[in-house]
Amino acid sequence: xxxxxxxxxxxxxxxxxxxxxxxxxxxxxxxxxxxxxxxxxxxxxxxxxxxxxxxxxxxxxxxxxxxxxxxxxxxxxxxxxxxxxxxxxxxxxxxxxxxxxxxxxxxxxxxxxxxxxxxxxxxxxxxxxxxxxxxxxxxxxxxxxxxxxxxxxxxxxxxxxxxxxxxxxxxxxxxxxxxxxxxxxxxxxxxxxxxxxxxxxxxxxxxxxxxxxxxxxxxxxxxxxxxxxxxxxxxxxxxxxxxxxxxxxxxxxxxxxxxxxxxxxxxxxxxxxxxxxxxxxxxxxxxxxxxxxxxxxxxxxxxxxxxxxxxxxxxxx
Amino acid sequence: xxxxxxxxxxxxxxxxxxxxxxxxxxxxxxxxxxxxxxxxxxxxxxxxxxxxxxxxxxxxxxxxxxxxxxxxxxxxxxxxxxxxxxxxxxxxxxxxxxxxxxxxxxxxxxxxxxxxxxxxxxxxxxxxxxxxxxxxxxxxxxxxxxxxxxxxxxxxxxxxxxxxxxxxxxxxxxxxxxxxxxxxxxxxxxxxxxxxxxxxxxxxxxxxxxxxxxxxxxxxxxxxxxxxxxxxxxxxxxxxxxxxxxxxxxxxxxxxxxxxxxxxxxxxxxxxxxxxxxxxxxxxxxxxxxxxxxxxxxxxxxxxxxxxxxxxxxxxxxxxxxxxxxxxxxxxxxxxxxxxxxxxxxxxxxxxxxxxxxxxxxxxxxxxxxxxxxxxxxxxxxxxxxxxxxxxxxxxxxxxxxxxxxxxxxxxxxxxxxxxxxxxxxxxxxxxxxxxxxxxxxxxxxxxxxxxxxxxxxxxxxxxxxxxxxxxxxxxxxxxxxxxxxxxxxxxxxxxxxxxxxxxxxxxxxxxxxxxxxxxxxxxxxxxxxxxxxxxxxxxxxxxxxxxxxxxxxxxxxxxxxxxxxxxxxxxxxxxxxxxxxxxxxxxxxxxxxxxxxxxxxxxxxxxxxxxx
Numbered sequence: 039x040x041x042x043x044x045x046x047x048x049x050x051x052x053x054x055x056x057x058x059x060x061x062x063x064x065x066x067x068x069x070x071x072x073x074x075x076x077x078x079x080x081x082x083x084x085x086x087x088x089x090x091x092x093x094x095x096x097x098x099x100x101x102x103x104x105x106x107x108x109x110x111x112x113x114x115x116x117x118x119x120x121x122x123x124x125x126x127x128x129x130x131x132x133x134x135x136x137x138x139x140x141x142x143x144x145x146x147x148x149x150x151x152x153x154x155x156x157x158x159x160x161x162x163x164x165x166x167x168x169x170x171x172x173x174x175x176x177x178x179x180x181x182x183x184x185x186x187x188x189x190x191x192x193x194x195x196x197x198x199x200x201x202x203x204x205x206x207x208x209x210x211x212x213x214x215x216x217x218x219x220x221x222x223x224x225x226x227x228x229x230x231x232x233x234x235x236x237x238x239x240x241x242x243x244x245x246x247x248x249x250x251x252x253x254x255x256x257x258x259x260x261x262x263x264x265x266x267x268x269x270x271x272x273x274x275x276x277x278x279x280x281x282x283x284x285x286x287x288x289x290x291x292x293x294x295x296x297x298x299x300x301x302x303x304x305x306x307x308x309x310x311x312x313x314x315x316x317x318x319x320x321x322x323x324x325x326x327x328x329x330x331x332x333x334x335x336x337x338x339x340x341x342x343x344x345x346x347x348x349x350x351x352x353x354x355x
Numbered sequence: 356x357x358x359x360x361x362x363x364x365x366x367x368x369x370x371x372x373x374x375x376x377x378x379x380x381x382x383x384x385x386x387x388x389x390x391x392x393x394x395x396x397x398x399x400x401x402x403x404x405x406x407x408x409x410x411x412x413x414x415x416x417x418x419x420x421x422x423x424x425x426x427x428x429x430x431x432x433x434x435x436x437x438x439x440x441x442x443x444x445x446x447x448x449x450x451x452x453x454x455x456x457x458x459x460x461x462x463x464x465x466x467x468x469x470x471x472x473x474x475x476x477x478x479x480x481x482x483x484x485x486x487x488x489x490x491x492x493x494x495x496x497x498x499x500x501x502x503x504x505x506x507x508x509x510x511x512x513x514x515x516x517x518x519x520x521x522x523x524x525x526x527x528x529x530x531x532x533x534x535x536x537x538x539x540x541x542x543x544x545x546x547x548x549x550x551x552x553x554x555x556x557x558x559x560x561x562x563x564x565x566x567x568x569x570x571x572x573x574x575x576x577x578x579x580x581x582x583x584x585x586x587x588x589x590x591x592x593x594x595x596x597x598x599x600x601x602x603x604x605x606x607x608x609x610x611x612x613x614x615x616x617x618x619x620x621x622x623x624x625x626x627x628x629x630x631x632x633x634x635x636x637x638x639x640x641x642x643x644x645x646x647x648x649x650x651x652x653x654x655x656x657x658x659x660x661x662x663x664x665x666x667x668x669x670x671x672x673x674x675x676x677x678x679x680x681x682x683x684x685x686x687x688x689x690x691x692x693x694x695x696x697x698x699x700x701x702x703x704x705x706x707x708x709x710x711x712x713x714x715x716x717x718x719x720x721x722x723x724x725x726x727x728x729x730x731x732x733x734x735x736x737x738x739x740x741x742x743x744x745x746x747x748x749x750x751x752x753x754x755x756x757x758x759x760x761x762x763x764x765x766x767x768x769x770x771x772x773x774x775x776x777x778x779x780x781x782x783x784x785x786x787x788x789x790x791x792x793x794x795x796x797x798x799x800x801x802x803x804x805x806x807x808x809x810x811x812x813x814x815x816x817x818x819x820x821x822x823x824x825x826x827x828x829x830x831x832x833x834x835x836x837x838x839x840x841x842x843x844x845x846x847x848x849x850x851x852x853x854x855x856x857x858x859x860x861x862x863x864x865x866x867x868x869x870x871x872x873x874x875x876x877x878x879x880x881x882x883x884x885x886x887x888x889x890x891x892x893x894x895x896x897x898x899x900x901x902x903x904x905x906x907x908x909x910x911x912x913x914x915x916x917x918x919x920x921x922x923x924x925x926x927x928x929x930x931x932x933x934x935x936x937x938x939x940x941x942x943x944x945x946x947x948x949x950x951x952x953x954x955x956x957x958x959x960x961x962x963x964x965x966x967x968x
Contacts, residue, residue: 253453254448254450254453254454255453255454255455255456255457257405257448257454258446258448258454258455258456258516258519259456259467260404260405260440261403261405261440261441261445261446261448262440262441262445262467262468262471262519263436263437263438263439263440263441263442263468263471263472264437264467264471265433265437266433268471272467273456273459276458277456277457277458350458351457351458352457352458352503352505353457353458353503353505
């Protein structure tokens with residue numbers, strides 16, 4: 039309970055600091071929001087009016103206060119750039135609400151792939167006593183780890199999209215229209231995200247297992263008459279998972295926050311793409327909320343990792 | 356029943372076990388004794404088929420009831436072994452801490468043996484495990500069953516290991532140093548348990564140990580191993596009482612034992628300075644100490660009244676905070692009340708500890724030194740109660756002195772507060788009440804594990820100079836030039852019996868004994884006058900142990916060194932120390948002259964410690 043309280047206080051403090059820092063950054067970076075909204079041909083009067091309307095004439099501290107108060111009330115503000123219709127600005131909440139499911143589903147799919155493939159692969163690898171398999175896996179994982187994900191994305195698009203025609207490159211169905219179609223469009227981007235991570239995780243797990251296999255309790259297990267397989271799955275795996283869990287946590291935080299490159303390459307309307315475009319158009323309210331979201335996700339995932347650690351290792355209290 | 360015939364095991368071309376032949380009969384306990392690296396563990400692991408895959412059996416074979424378990428030139432056949440391991444043969448390992456799977460409950464780990472080798476149902480398995488737990492002395496069986504290894508004490512963990520090994524009544528039990536990692540009193544219980552199991556189940560036992568006392572107590576027959584060869588076999592009495600081989604003789608000789616008396620080194624040092632001993636203190640029963648060339652000390656100590664007077668004055672003088680102030684400044688001799696420094700330079704204790712209680716803080720509430728001091732002046736009972744809320748008291752009201760040139764042995768089991776006390780004395784733990792007065796400059800420490808306590812990235816020369824550099828940095832008047840430091844380091848290296856060519860080597864290139872020599876040199880290079888040695892020989896082999904102890908005594912004499920010697924090994928303490936202090940659960944329960952304590956221990960616990968082993 040005390041632990042939870044401590045975590046929550048840390049979370050609040052971090053969110054506050056990060057939002058303030060992002061706000062400050064927006065004061066410093068060059069570029070005029072009003073000019074970018076109205077274009078170059080607007081009259082100075084029109085610009086002044088918009089400036090007044092958006093509250094740009096207030097001192098920065100007041101503006102931050104107003105914004106923060108809004109967020110605390112649940113009002114995330116409106117986008118400077120997108121509009122709902124002719125008269126209404128687009129609320130940030132709605133804008134993000136539209137894109138978030140894409141990123142979250144993409145992340146979930148990637149994570150499932152990573153876990154389902156890398157753990158058996160890692161165990162198999164650690165178990166293998168054939169030098170050939172060891173060498174082959176070594177080369178493959180090394181290569182996969184080294185290739186940047188955008189290039190992998192292009193490769194996947196070319197192979198499955200253009201050559202095999204399993205999916206239409208650049209195509210996309212909204213998740214509200216056709217959920218399964220939506221998922222199938224996410225599959226290949228998910229593979230692009232997952233492949234390098236699978237390689238890393240499998241390699242990491244294998245190393246961790248090899249280290250653990252030298253431990254005394256493994257010898258004890260053999261002395262009881264356990265088979266190699268039983269030793270690996272029954273004794274070594276759980277102990278070897280500890281460092282891997284931390285690693286997986288880092289991956290989850292990374293992909294839930296949006297895979298900017300992969301979303302860009304596959305043309306997916308997710309958080310990552312929104313972040314890029316909002317920064318380039320100085321759409322401050324959107325960027326602020328996205329930064330808060332990412333911060334929250336990272337902290338929350340690490341919190342989950344902490345909990346998971348305690349579940350896996352009874353020594354941690 | 357078990358036959359090891361002409362067995363040789365090699366790792367990458369180097370033979371570590373050479374033509375070993377051993378035979379083990381039903382119901383017999385065979386001890387294998389030898390120092391580390393003698394191949395005793397590899398022999399046992401090969402027998403169990405647990406030796407690493409890098410090891411090759413180059414000659415000979417292993418037979419279990421005429422079934423060939425392992426043969427030269429063939430890889431380990433896991434299918435045969437899997438049938439035998441756990442059911443017919445089992446092993447108890449040295450480290451119960453690491454030999455149990457940390458993430459599985461104890462019960463489940465023992466159950467696994469039954470699941471692998473029997474067809475019992477879940478309920479039967481559980482009952483059997485609980486019964487076995489009872490039988491190995493785990494009376495709180497249900498709780499142990501549901502506990503993770505880290506929730507059990509060292510002794511309990513070893514009992515769990517033993518339960519695992521004996522649950523199917525295997526005909527062979529290999530026990531590889533099963534008590535080495537345990538406290539003396541627990542050690543005895545475990546040895547007795549193994550003996551009982553051997554009697555009841557009539558299984559053969561291969562008992563591997565470096566502890567000759569233990570081998571003698573437990574084993575019917577003993578094989579002595581050295582450099583991979585069996586040098587001598589015979590009944591325990593034959594081997595230890597009438598060793599036929601030189602190596603066995605040396606091994607038996609090297610073991611510190613109160614049975615042999617303190618003849619060796621003490622005797623020699625007595626001769627060396629016999630002339631000094633004549634100069635007035637020959638009537639003292641403590642000629643031994645006089646022999647060390649500090650003839651005033653024993654007299655002074657007998658005239659105890661004077662010393663206590665001094666400390667009495669100091670106490671009333673309200674000097675406490677001043678003294679500790681000095682200690683914090685890292686200084687030493689300092690502004691101690693005038694008369695004492697004038698009066699008796701040799702007679703005053705090098706260290707006196709008065710009413711010292713040490714607290715273990717879990718980082719939550721840190722008391723300032725002032726607060727601690729303030730409470731130190733209150734009535735103790737009140738003080739401790741106040742403290743109990745904030746931290747756990749690990750040492751209660753310690754009260755003792757150490758005199759120049761003297762070794763005070765501190766014995767007790769792990770967790771009794773030995774290390775906490777020594778840390779408090781060195782100022783590494785400030786959560787104390789009471790007072791500590793040093794009269795030495797910069798007390799130093801020699802640590803237990805020479806493998807991990809030397810920085811592996813630095814050369815020996817650099818390491819030796821470090822205390823000098825540190826001293827120079829704290830006190831400009833002690834600063835030395837680089838050349839002076841190097842000379843001092845080389846000189847020190849020679850004094851600990853090491854060649855100068857080691858100056859530029861790194862710790863990894865040295866053996867354990869050499870490393871411990873370096874540690875000692877490091878502690879002595881500032882000529883501290885007082886050192887704390889925390890289990891300095893526990894990690895070493897017996898013959899090396901003997902050398903290091905001899906070195907210690909020699910240097911102590913040369914440098915007039917006072918020493919607080921912490922050890923769990925009663926025999927080592929007996930050899931090394933003039934006085935002994937027994938500690939139990941944070942209390943010093945008995946203090947006295949070594950011979951006196953050994954001859955007439957007052958406390959039951961002391962008797963247990965002394966005669967248990």
